[in-house]
Amino acid sequence: MRCAPGAPPATLPPSTEARGDWYSNGVKPQRAPVVFPVRFEASGEAIQSTTRQVSVEGVFVRSQKSPKEGTVLSLRLYLPGNMRPDEVRARVVEVRPEPDCGFWAEFVEPSPATIDGIKLLLQRRARAAAGGPGTPIGVMNVKQNAPSAVAAQPQPVEARRAFPRHAARFQVGFSSNQEFVLEYAENISAGGVFVQTEQPMELESIVTVSLRLPGNEVPVEAKGVIVHCVSKEDAARIGKHAGIGVQFLDSSDEFREAIDRAIEHILQNG
Numbered sequence: 001m002r003c004a005p006g007a008p009p010a011t012l013p014p015s016t017e018a019r020g021d022w023y024s025n026g027v028k029p030q031r032a033p034v035v036f037p038v039r040f041e042a043s044g045e046a047i048q049s050t051t052r053q054v055s056v057e058g059v060f061v062r063s064q065k066s067p068k069e070g071t072v073l074s075l076r077l078y079l080p081g082n083m084r085p086d087e088v089r090a091r092v093v094e095v096r097p098e099p100d101c102g103f104w105a106e107f108v109e110p111s112p113a114t115i116d117g118i119k120l121l122l123q124r125r126a127r128a129a130a131g132g133p134g135t136p137i138g139v140m141n142v143k144q145n146a147p148s149a150v151a152a153q154p155q156p157v158e159a160r161r162a163f164p165r166h167a168a169r170f171q172v173g174f175s176s177n178q179e180f181v182l183e184y185a186e187n188i189s190a191g192g193v194f195v196q197t198e199q200p201m202e203l204e205s206i207v208t209v210s211l212r213l214p215g216n217e218v219p220v221e222a223k224g225v226i227v228h229c230v231s232k233e234d235a236a237r238i239g240k241h242a243g244i245g246v247q248f249l250d251s252s253d254e255f256r257e258a259i260d261r262a263i264e265h266i267l268q269n270g
Contacts, residue, residue, distance in 0.1 A: 029055040032122055035191045035247060036163060037256065039076035039085070040105075042067045048256040049249045050191045056118050058090060058106035062225060062249045064206065066095045066103040075105060078190065079117045080163050086114045099204035101225070101249075165189035166266045173210035173219070174246075183243075185211070188266075190259060192224065192247040201226050201244050209246055213258055215265030220258045222251035 031053040039048050042065050053060035059075065067073055069092050077086040090105035107114075165187040172185050172195045183197040193211065201207075205226050210219045228245030235242040248255075 029057055031055045032125055034125055037078040037190050040073050046253055048251045048253060050247055052102060054118060056115050058104055060102055060104045062102040064101050065250055067092050069095055079121060082117060086117060088114050163190040166263060168214055168266050170214055171212040174207045186241060192245060194243055194245050196241045196243040198232050198242045201229060203229055213262035215262055216258055220255050222255045223249050225249055
């Protein structure tokens with residue numbers, strides 16, 4: 001396999017249900033590619049995952065454990081800058097198989113504070129987009145006060161990370177061509193990790209990663225989707241390390257807490 005360009009995420013069809021004026025004066029809002037942690041429950045299991053798209057009317061959650069269409073569930077949105085996650089009810093209106101793997105959930109009577117938080121996030125993203133292509137997992141610093149839960153060539157429709165990332169070197173294990181490979185991370189954020197590796201990997205493929213996080217002697221494990229790839233040739237040309245950007249999905253509350261503790265440890269100890 002080789003690092004092949006990924007296809008842009010498919011645009012989800014809009015709902016045919018009538019909408020009120022709470023989101024944009026009755027005008028259908030755009031769905032922006034933004035990544036931040038999100039929690040939901042399916043079949044009695046609490047699942048910590050991440051988003052792919054968001055608008056003031058709903059959110060696309062990456063997951064291999066999507067609830068059935070029509071399911072009404074509680075979402076916990078870890079919006080950047082908020083000290084506490086936002087709780088909102090939502091209805092699953094579409095489920096997508098791999099490689100998109102996930103579901104679009106439309107909010108049900110969200111609070112004004114939640115809508116304001118999403119609007120602020122989208123405004124910040126729009127300002128950042130005006131400055132150039134999005135930054136894939138692999139470059140940036142994490143800011144202080146990350147909420148609990150807490151440049152390579154651009155890929156098409158690259159989802160901007162709502163949470164910046166922190167430089168940190170720690171051991172990461174993952175499967176490649178049915179072999180377990182040990183490599184090292186270059187940085188980490190609330191939503192994913194960039195792993196230095198020359199192993200060729202396919203974009204949008206699902207991997208299991210084992211992270212020996214800073215400040216934690218016991219490795220933690222989660223699923224992830226490869227959302228960015230820097231080949232050896234690209235790395236040499238742009239002056240970066242070869243590697244892959246992995247976006248977390250379908251993990252546990254314990255994994256989310258471990259990521260939060262690791263980020264806090266990095267912030268305090270460098």
